[in-house]
């Protein structure tokens with residue numbers, strides 16, 4: 659089920675059959691470095707996590723979703739809104755297969771997700787968290803107009819917590835997706 663389309667990506671709900679593709683890119687040590695490493699990004703845990711992503715979409719209408727590279731149809735990453743553990747807030751997350759880094763894809767699809775969150779789902783604000791050393795992820799947040807608020811513990815990691823309010827975002831980027 660397609661949720662969003664950007665210039666270069668189709669964003670669709672994850673399916674159980676995506677497990678192998680999810681394991682393939684998330685267990686790459688370059689990708690898992692700031693995602694809890696092999697302790698979290700291993701085949702058993704990812705099987706559970708995939709179930710969570712699918713359940714989240716069924717419950718909320720949004721969730722971490724599959725990013726499909728339009729050019730080839732391959733699954734190259736994950737991006738989406740999801741409940742931030744234990745807080746009742748919503749956060750945006752993203753991860754991409756290493757060969758696709760540096761092309762602006764995380765910014766492209768996270769921006770589309772923020773628009774959807776603020777328009778369709780009428781969220782008042784959206785957070786993002788990244789391990790403090792994860793400057794690549796924080797650079798994406800800054801490009802999305804998110805501002806650093808605090809350091810906080812999330813998902814068992816010391817994280818930088820960023821936030822953007824609906825009005826701030828819509829004024830800067832507009833409310834229309836493709």
Ligand SMILES: CC(C)(COP(=O)(O)OP(=O)(O)OC[C@H]1O[C@@H](n2cnc3c(N)ncnc32)[C@H](O)[C@@H]1OP(=O)(O)O)[C@@H](O)C(=O)NCCC(=O)NCCS
Pocket residue numbers: 688689690692693751752753754755758759760761762763764765787788789792793794795797798
């Ligand atoms: C974080 C991540 C999603 C960024 O995706 P992306 O599509 O490469 O994002 P962008 O192209 O917009 O680049 C964002 C930043 O990534 C960094 N970056 C880009 N290419 C890189 C590369 N080949 N190696 C290391 N860092 C790189 C840069 O800091 C860049 O910021 P800049 O453009 O201001 O210089 C990607 O690096 C990734 O999947 N990392 C592993 C998973 C992860 O940490 N996810 C975030 C969890 S909070």
